[in-house]
Amino acid sequence: MKIAVCIKQVPDITAPLHIQNGALVFDTNRMVLNAYDASAVEAALVLLENREGSIHLFLLGPDRAKETIRKALAMGAHEATHLLVPDDAALDAYLSASLLAEQLKQHTFDILLCGKQSQDTDAGLTGTMLAEHLALPYATNAVGLTLEDDLVVATRQGDAGQEIMALETPCLVTCSNDMNNPRIPSIKGIMQSKRKPVQTISVTPDATPSTQVMGYEPLPERTPGVQWEGEPLELARRLVHHLNDEARVLS
Amino acid sequence: MSKILTYLAVQDGKIKRASLEVLSHCRALAQEHGWTVESVLLHPDARSLATTAQQYGAETVYYMDHPQLQAHLNAPFLAALHAVITHANPHVVAFASSEAVKDMLGALAVRTQAAVLSDVASFHIIAGGVEAKRPVMASKLIARTQAQGARVLVSVRAGAYTAEEAPTEAALVPLPFTFDVDTLKQQVREVVQDALGTLDLSETQVVVAAGRGVKDEAGKALVTQLADTLGAAIGASRAVVESGLFPASAQVGQTGKVVSPDLYIAVGISGAIQHVAGMQNSRVIVAINKDGDAPIFNYATYGLVGDLYAVLPPLINEIKQVLPTTPE
Structure with missing residues (x-):
């Protein structure tokens, strides 16, 4: 069983940030493995727990993203391909998916896993773009993943319930962080990761991105609210009075 | 053209x-x-x-x-x-x-x-x-x-x-x-419908959402009763979805659904940024939480510091008294 996993390095969204002249400035420079991709790596490791196989990581990103490759190798993936782009490369989901697909076409795999979105932009486009480029059957937003004979069975969280999908291989599945809790690399895993093969290939986008961020803005300000303490009945009465007469949302 | x-x-x-x-x-x-x-x-x-x-x-x-x-x-x-x-x-x-x-x-x-x-x-x-x-x-x-x-x-x-x-x-x-x-190289074997009412979170004007403060079936019953009284859909934070008390389709937040109803009532929700990402554009936000320092109060139009188990019963009663007709 060969599993390919696409991973991405993203800024730590829990770190403080601010906007300066319309540009985004992170107060720390901390970059992390996208949490949804960590779930994809974990899902691959779980699939191989009682099975022969290998996990090949694919990452598109600048030089510093190699830290993120090491992290996922330390979790237990076997090898990686780093599609290296310049630090200032202008990429959107469309160009990223094209570059990744071009590389993936040169490899064989049974399952291609991705995070369902990246936690910085929350766009959630690259996974299904890859599936289309590679003409793969796919399922998105998976919260469960198992193998049954030759079929991949993915449980995806749909709009009204969970859809249990059976997919022929090769296929693509995008993973929700509700699927699992990604393991923390062990010291042994970290030591071993340093000896695992990472192939670096320089790539250049062959077009300018069709989507671009023109600038960042703060959220519209909310009018500061009120906070009440007191006896439950008094609190309930006060709230209902305000919802009814002031906010006019009860009718 | x-x-x-x-x-x-x-x-x-x-x-x-x-x-x-x-x-x-x-x-x-x-x-x-x-x-x-x-x-x-x-x-x-x-x-x-x-x-x-x-x-x-x-x-x-x-x-x-x-x-x-x-x-x-x-x-x-x-x-x-x-x-x-x-x-x-x-x-x-x-x-x-x-x-x-x-x-x-x-x-x-x-x-x-x-x-x-x-x-x-x-x-x-x-x-x-x-x-x-x-x-x-x-x-x-x-x-x-x-x-x-x-x-x-x-x-x-x-x-x-x-x-x-x-x-x-x-x-x-x-x-x-x-x-x-x-x-077709894929098929849907089964759709497991969530058992939590039929109202779609993104389709209603009122959402009642439960968080970690809702600890058990009794708390869930209060949340459901409040939602029924208001004709509201039920939402949930990741914590109570993971604990199994609420279905995954109820999850509001960066990972779940993004909603912006007229009225969002956050019951026992602390207000982690991942949850707030899914509801902060609601027009009126009510927060009910024991902890007066919970971050959810930074987003609340009306914040009630109190135990949800004590506040919800009188709240449901008071709402019933002002509503012209209680929805089925």
Whole structure:
């Protein structure tokens, strides 16, 4: 069983940030493995727990993203391909998916896993773009993943319930962080990761991105609210009075 | 003349309200720019549903009513949308964001060679494309984003616009569904419906959401009773979905659904940024929490510091007394 996993390095969204002249400035420079991709790596490791196989990581990103490759190798993936782009490369989901697909076409795999979105932009486009480029059957937003004979069975969280999908291989599945809790690399895993093969290939986008961020803005300000303490009945009465007469949302 | 095409998603036998909101916005954009506004329906009952599309101002309604389009599966819906877009040749295609749309949008952009913007809070037409505001970084801020190209796909968060009736004499145009189901390499074995009421979170004007403070079935019963009293959908934070008390389809937040109802009542929710990302655009936010320092109070219009188990019973009573008629 060969599993390919696409991973991405993203800024730590829990770190403080601010906007300066319309540009985004992170107060720390901390970059992390996208949490949804960590779930994809974990899902691959779980699939191989009682099975022969290998996990090949694919990452598109600048030089510093190699830290993120090491992290996922330390979790237990076997090898990686780093599609290296310049630090200032202008990429959107469309160009990223094209570059990744071009590389993936040169490899064989049974399952291609991705995070369902990246936690910085929350766009959630690259996974299904890859599936289309590679003409793969796919399922998105998976919260469960198992193998049954030759079929991949993915449980995806749909709009009204969970859809249990059976997919022929090769296929693509995008993973929700509700699927699992990604393991923390062990010291042994970290030591071993340093000896695992990472192939670096320089790539250049062959077009300018069709989507671009023109600038960042703060959220519209909310009018500061009120906070009440007191006896439950008094609190309930006060709230209902305000919802009814002031906010006019009860009718 | 340029065209804007709106995809009208169907759920529980009706066009989703969120889709009608997007259609209303598209109609306004079309008027502003002298474009035509068209829509597409993919459902076995598409022909009868098309009257609703006419009510909301679509000038042409393309439809396919093949039985295969009853329930969501990405490959046939992608093929159908690709065929409609190829036929209608719109400059902009607009969707209400949902898990079904997220399941197709990137692939559809590649197949139709379109630029794409997903999950936007608002959008308008600019020379050569679309400009949108997208919440990013766990919705801590807004990215003003442009898509340039002969074709742009855009999906819009629920509640961004208001659905307004504007009846038209729309032409109904049936299109053939030519997808060969024998080529399918995936199938849906089963859909496990969540047992938590039938109200769709993104479709209602009131949401009652439960967090970690709701510890047991008794707490869940209070939350359900409050929701029933208000005719509200039930939401949940990740914590109570993980604990198994609430189903995953109720999850509101960066990972779950993004909602912006008129009234959002956060019961026992502390207000982690991942949750706030999914509800902060609600018009009125009520927070009920024991901990007066919980971050949810920073977003609350009305904050009640108190134990939900003590506050909800009198609250449900008081609401019943002011509501003209209690919804079933």
